[in-house]
Amino acid sequence: xxxxxxxxxxxxxxxxxxxxxxxxxxxxxxxxxxxxxxxxxxxxxxxxxxxxxxxxxxxxxxxxxxxxxxxxxxxxxxxxxxxxxxxxxxxxxxxxxxxxxxxxxxxxxxxxxxxxxxxxxxxxxxxxxxxxxxxxxxxxxxxxxxxxxxxxxxxxxxxxxxxxxxxxxxxxxxxxxxxxxxxxxxxxxxxxxxxxxxxxxxxxxxxxxxxxxxxxxxxxxxxxxxxxxxxxxxxxxxxxxxxxxxxxxxxxxxxxxxxxxxxxxxxxxxxxxxxxxxxxxxxxxxxxxxxxxxxxxxxxxxxxxxxxxxxxxxxxxxxxxxxxxxxxxxxxxxxxxxxxxxxxxxxxxxxxxxxxxxxxxxxxxxxxxxxxxxxxxxxxxxxxxxxxxxxxxxxxxxxxxxxxxxxxxxxxxxxxxxxxxxxxxxxxxxxxxxxxxxxxxxxxxxxxxxxxxxxxxxxxxxxxxxxxxxxxxxxxxxxxxxxxxxxxxxxxxxxx
Amino acid sequence: xxxxxxxxxxxxxxxxxxxxxxxxxxxxxxxxxxxxxxxxxxxxxxxxxxxxxxxxxxxxxxxxxxxxxxxxxxxxxxxxxxxxxxxxxxxxxxxxxxxxxxxxxxxxxxxxxxxxxxxxxxxxxxxxxxxxxxxxxxxxxxxxxxxxxxxxxxxxxxxxxxxxxxxxxxxxxxxxxxxxxxxxxxxxxxxxxxxxxxxxxxxxx
Numbered sequence: 001x002x003x004x005x006x007x008x009x010x011x012x013x014x015x016x017x018x019x020x021x022x023x024x025x026x027x028x029x030x031x032x033x034x035x036x037x038x039x040x041x042x043x044x045x046x047x048x049x050x051x052x053x054x055x056x057x058x059x060x061x062x063x064x065x066x067x068x069x070x071x072x073x074x075x076x077x078x079x080x081x082x083x084x085x086x087x088x089x090x091x092x093x094x095x096x097x098x099x100x101x102x103x104x105x106x107x108x109x110x111x112x113x114x115x116x117x118x119x120x121x122x123x124x125x126x127x128x129x130x131x132x133x134x135x136x137x138x139x140x141x142x143x144x145x146x147x148x149x150x151x152x153x154x155x156x157x158x159x160x161x162x163x164x165x166x167x168x169x170x171x172x173x174x175x176x177x178x179x180x181x182x183x184x185x186x187x188x189x190x191x192x193x194x195x196x197x198x199x200x201x202x203x204x205x206x207x208x209x210x211x212x213x214x215x216x217x218x219x220x221x222x223x224x225x226x227x228x229x230x231x232x233x234x235x236x237x238x239x240x241x242x243x244x245x246x247x248x249x250x251x252x253x254x255x256x257x258x259x260x261x262x263x264x265x266x267x268x269x270x271x272x273x274x275x276x277x278x279x280x281x282x283x284x285x286x287x288x289x290x291x292x293x294x295x296x297x298x299x300x301x302x303x304x305x306x307x308x309x310x311x312x313x314x315x316x317x318x319x320x321x322x323x324x325x326x327x328x329x330x331x332x333x334x335x336x337x338x339x340x341x342x343x344x345x346x347x348x349x350x351x352x353x354x355x356x357x358x359x360x361x362x363x364x365x366x367x368x369x370x371x372x373x374x375x376x377x378x379x380x381x382x383x384x385x386x387x388x389x390x391x392x393x394x395x396x397x398x399x400x401x402x403x404x405x406x407x408x409x410x411x412x413x414x415x416x417x418x419x420x421x422x423x424x425x426x427x428x429x430x431x432x433x434x435x436x437x438x439x440x441x442x443x444x445x446x447x448x449x450x451x452x453x454x455x456x457x458x459x460x461x462x463x464x465x466x467x468x469x470x471x472x473x474x475x476x477x478x479x480x481x482x483x484x485x486x487x488x489x490x491x492x493x494x495x496x
Numbered sequence: 497x498x499x500x501x502x503x504x505x506x507x508x509x510x511x512x513x514x515x516x517x518x519x520x521x522x523x524x525x526x527x528x529x530x531x532x533x534x535x536x537x538x539x540x541x542x543x544x545x546x547x548x549x550x551x552x553x554x555x556x557x558x559x560x561x562x563x564x565x566x567x568x569x570x571x572x573x574x575x576x577x578x579x580x581x582x583x584x585x586x587x588x589x590x591x592x593x594x595x596x597x598x599x600x601x602x603x604x605x606x607x608x609x610x611x612x613x614x615x616x617x618x619x620x621x622x623x624x625x626x627x628x629x630x631x632x633x634x635x636x637x638x639x640x641x642x643x644x645x646x647x648x649x650x651x652x653x654x655x656x657x658x659x660x661x662x663x664x665x666x667x668x669x670x671x672x673x674x675x676x677x678x679x680x681x682x683x684x685x686x687x688x689x690x691x692x693x694x695x696x697x698x699x700x701x
Binding site for chain 1: 603604605606607616620623624627636640644646650651654655656658659662665666668669672673675676677680683684687693696697698699701
């Protein structure tokens, strides 16, 4: 088992990089799209096999090699990144067929798009299996370059603004996180733990209690504040709505459903490993602070009539806040909720962004204003948007209904009743905001008829809606079975 | 690291927030990177050969990065100097205040060399201040490099050296980010006819 996991841990990030290189030698758009299909299926399948192997091993107990660490959390995040990456790769030809201008020359834009997409996907897949804090940081930083190019892919002024803002703000944020890592390395060095291996997750968890608390706290705050910039937690979320709204829809899905949770995993691991030295209450309190701030800041924007992708971006802010709350509570119930929430949010949000493809095709002005009466124009698009909004709003049987309930109950179990009360009110308000968007934007005025000719992008969104809805229903069932399971106990125990 | 070299890095970083000409700012960045490389090389004796390699890479960066930046300057001629967001003295006073506040507020980080610790943190914050206070995209890119040099200063000062994997990896990531930022700078210039990021303010809620 260990040999298989070790091999797959090396292949999973290497395969998409090889695919990126192969895609550069294709000669026609059709050839590139066909190779993309094969590459995406192969990449996702390999990652899913690794995730399944880890889950099959002793309820997700950690498996370590010299360069990797995989546990139950790795498996969940790997599976999510694999599925969202696969869906985004499959939806990319739909986007590229109808994309207008591009930063790159017409002949090379498809090649550049696929190169950046697969490089981005490779870095994302590598983060959950990185066995070391510094290596995880390097991989998170590596996502920045590829994803910034993808955000600004159209080369339009607003896309350049979004891409530049994302590049500068997240790079500065990650610089602050690296400062924290260097401070941590200093403390470890003085305690006799030197070299790269001192920053291995399991080594950190073992040595954290013996480090000076004041220095450890400084390091923890710097690392968390830096990562918060990349996650898009309030108040350092300025890049998030712009990047999500300006990026091509399949990339917006990857950013929201895969990148943000992946960086959350790094922050979660930092908390798990440094808890003993920093003090659980302090570490958890910082997560609760970021979580509450994000949920509260998002609510007013969910009530506004925003362009569809911008609305989804503020919903990401809200949901990353909920995940932060769950990690901050840290009880088994809350952790079970976090796992379901990350996966459920990923599927629901990806579907929402994919729905933007037919939406913007039939109504290009919807890029700059709230959508209107989508049901009258396209039933498959309206269904996809409705399912996404319902799931994100936490409407049963959405897995997010189960996960939010688990997280709030976990908060009560942790004795954080006041935080739970504020969060519950904010979530209810957020739900009403999304309901308003559904009634106004998707359903619209009764009797309105605005039928457009069928577009080729409607069939893929119908298939995506069916597939992702089935995945969400399965997650909702899993959410009911998860509390009290050995898998959650393993997650709560950490990486040792 | 030698106290004079550390002080020189701080002064050169402060210079980037003040100068108007991009070529002058590149000269300051080149000098700062060179000082960092020389200082790291001075610490290499008694450490592993990996550390020596990392120091030489820092010196190489000091040579290559300014060359790349000069190419960008030649390709993105500004029709006129971009109007500053605030007068040079105000920018300098702001950055100086950041540096002084760092001295007062940063707790001991365990290096045993308060000057290096405070200068490293101050340079990261000055880098952020440059991004905030300078309007040209090119100058904001230099702010990222100043912050990175501050990080490298602390990293090379860790007893025994931070793992060369981390140092080289961070440099590789910096190279990636700078390359993409350079591409953005050129594209922004092509789109707007200037590198003034003040014109990139269309996305609001």
